[in-house]
Amino acid sequence: MSLRPLRRPARTAAVLPALASALLAAPGATAAPLPPAGLDREDHLTITVADGVRHGAHYELYCHPAGGTHPRAREACDQLDGQTTWAKDPFAPVPAGEMCTMMYGGTQRAHVTGTWAGRPVDAEFNRTNGCEIARWNRFSLLFGDSKGLPKKTAAQTFRK
DSSP states (O other), X not given: OOOOOOOHHHHHHHHHHHHHHHHHTOOSOSOOOOOSTTOOTTSEEEEEEEOSSSEEEEEXXXXXXXXXXXXXXXXXXXXXXXXXXXXXXXXOOOOTTOOOOOOOOOSOEEEEEXXXXXXXXXXXXXXXXXXXXXXXXXXXXXXXXXXXXXXXXXXXXXXX
């Protein structure tokens, strides 16, 4: 029985560094950058608000934990969390044929895109009638409005 010298380890040892350097030097065809550390990729919304005359605002909102460019991210996330219910789309439009008051609330419009609670979001908002105004007010903090803040009861006011 004759023993032949093993040459494979030598070849493998020479090939591995070459392969590693080739992978590291690969051009920009790599994975997309990750979102900022600590932000949940599932709950990210882009909000654009306009008043019909001029462009109003553009925000990025991350929730869980709250962050992004939204000026009141925590309150906006809390408002959204309060409306999120299992098997119900909080961003659903006013149903067709809904009886709404014929009151005009102004020229404000908003467009919201992204992902909320694992579902895609692409929603338009306006203030063209009573139903749309009520829907707008449910998302008021998301649009940067001060409306929609929970009001303190008398008991909460005096508890401090």
